[in-house]
Amino acid sequence: EVQLVESGGGLVQPGRSLRLSCAASGFTFDDYAMHWVRQAPGKGLEWVSGISWNSGSIGYADSVKGRFTISRDNAKNSLYLQMNSLRAEDTALYYCAKDRDPGPRFSWFDPWGQGTLVTVSS
C-alpha cells in the first residue's frame, strides 16, 4: 500500500524558515515525480512545487518561487520542502502527493498524504 507521511509543520513567525518532509513507502520512490500542494484554511488547492524522479525537472508556483526549495533523497525515500521568508499567506495544510509519471512533464497526483499544517503568525 502506498503511504505518504508528511511532517515538519508547526507555528513559525513571519520571516522565519521551516522544512517539511514526506516519507514515502509502498512503491519504488525513484520511479516517480513528487509534489507539494497546499490548502489555506477554507480555501482551494494550490500546487506549490514538483520534482521529477531524478531532480532534473523542478517547478514552482509563482507565489513561492525564490523562497521555497523542493528536494528529494531517493536513498531515503523522502521528499522535502525548504520554506524560507515565510509569510502569513503561506499558512496552510501542506500535502505531499505522488505523480503518475517520473517526469520531466508532470502528470496527475495519486495518492496524497494526510498533510502537515503550517501556521505563520507572530
Next chain:
Amino acid sequence: DIQMTQSPSSLSASVGDRVTITCRASQGISNYLAWYQQKPGKVPKLLIYAASTLQSGVPSRFSGSGSGTDFTLTISSLQPEDVATYYCQKYNSALGTFGQGTKVEIK
C-alpha cells in the same frame, strides 16, 4: 501560464439529479486534465484523468468529457456521499494548476 476556471463555484442539487461542473483552460491543453474530489475534512482523491478515464474504484455515475479548452465533470445521479468540493487540474507540463473548486451540496 495556463489558467483553469471552474463554474459554478458552488451548487445545490437534489439526490438523483444530474450535476455538471465545467472547467475551462485559458489555452488548449488537449486532454491533459484530471478531476479530484475532496470531501469535507478529507484528503483529495483522484476521480478522472486524461479528461475522461475513470480512476479504478470510482463509481460509474461519475464521468468526464472534453478536450482542448472546455471540460466537464458529470455526476449522473447525485448521491449524499457525493457532497464534496471538486477540482480540475491541468497537467503535462512543469507546472501544476488547479481550478478554484466547485462545492456540491444536497438541496
